[in-house]
Amino acid sequence: NPRVLCLGEILFDCLADQLGLTLEEVKSWTPYPGGAPANVACALVKLGTSAGFIGAVGEDDPGNQLVKLLEEVGVDITGVQRHSTAPTRQVYVVRDLAGDRSFAGFGEYDTSEFADTRLQGQKLPESLFENADFLVLGTLELAYPESEQAIHRALKLAEQYDLKIILDVNWRPVFWQDLNIPRQKILALLKQVDFLKLSQEEAQWLFDTSDPGAITYRLGSIEGVLVTKGEHGCTYCLGENEGHLPSYAVNVVDTTGAGDSFLAGFIHQLIEHGLQGLQNATTAQRIVAYANAVGALTTIKPGAIASQPTAAEVQAFLASHKI
Ligand code: ATP
Numbered sequence: 001n002p003r004v005l006c007l008g009e010i011l012f013d014c015l016a017d018q019l020g021l022t023l024e025e026v027k028s029w030t031p032y033p034g035g036a037p038a039n040v041a042c043a044l045v046k047l048g049t050s051a052g053f054i055g056a057v058g059e060d061d062p063g064n065q066l067v068k069l070l071e072e073v074g075v076d077i078t079g080v081q082r083h084s085t086a087p088t089r090q091v092y093v094v095r096d097l098a099g100d101r102s103f104a105g106f107g108e109y110d111t112s113e114f115a116d117t118r119l120q121g122q123k124l125p126e127s128l129f130e131n132a133d134f135l136v137l138g139t140l141e142l143a144y145p146e147s148e149q150a151i152h153r154a155l156k157l158a159e160q161y162d163l164k165i166i167l168d169v170n171w172r173p174v175f176w177q178d179l180n181i182p183r184q185k186i187l188a189l190l191k192q193v194d195f196l197k198l199s200q201e202e203a204q205w206l207f208d209t210s211d212p213g214a215i216t217y218r219l220g221s222i223e224g225v226l227v228t229k230g231e232h233g234c235t236y237c238l239g240e241n242e243g244h245l246p247s248y249a250v251n252v253v254d255t256t257g258a259g260d261s262f263l264a265g266f267i268h269q270l271i272e273h274g275l276q277g278l279q280n281a282t283t284a285q286r287i288v289a290y291a292n293a294v295g296a297l298t299t300i301k302p303g304a305i306a307s308q309p310t311a312a313e314v315q316a317f318l319a320s321h322k323i
Pocket of ligand 1: 259292299
């Protein structure tokens, strides 16, 4: 039985092989498996914490490949739904001459046509929730009516079976058809969230501040807020403990999925130390340092999932890199 359930999108990021070209000019693409909640599930399993993925893919080749990948990593797939006609989500990403990415399109589809938008709430396996301790959510599936209902059903089950809810805001405007809605929806969802991870930009957008102490005060009942800042590390408020830890200096190759690995590292440590660990300033700092290390190690190899470290690799890295 997985201890952590990760609900949301799993997809192929199709990256342009040629740099500095537009969508129409690119000659070939390389697909990389991704989707934030799926990345978190894989990263957890690699660290040694059992995880299940809940989401929907099509009955197509990309869907088969993604399910196979989850199985190979060891992620529980009881919660994966297959849609008979809607295709597995794919996103096309172009790169400028420096290698920096930008969204280029959804191929022949509209964002609301993909299988992940059709996740069925009534088909969520209740037994998964009965036996888990954490539910990890993103916000993409709030953008579509069916998957939004599935999120709300998952929240009900999480409440019924006493799971802690962790939200990674991970806001991507391109997935939304009406940009007036998401801020209100995310703020409403936050009333039920126990741990919140967001970037500095997302924090400014939602709360007009990137200070996790101020965000905690504003939200009232939340147990932890982590504001990640890429190469500048992470500022946190966990229980009574506030602080900032710089990131580790590494030779960066590809930062895709660093945030997802960071979150997996945090959850893995939360399980290891127990929630009471957050009451102790040194333990809280250790937990965040571990998460920073998992994030940093994910940047030194290409890909979001292939680059995720094992627990042994994180231990070795931490032993040679003091805070
Ligand atoms: P993404 O959505 O791309 O996964 P994110 O915004 O959720 O990213 P980041 O803030 O980019 O998350 O990264 C999360 C953590 O990973 C950082 O707090 C840091 O510890 C580590 N990290 C990210 N980029 C770097 C880097 N260039 N060098 C070292 N560590 C990094």
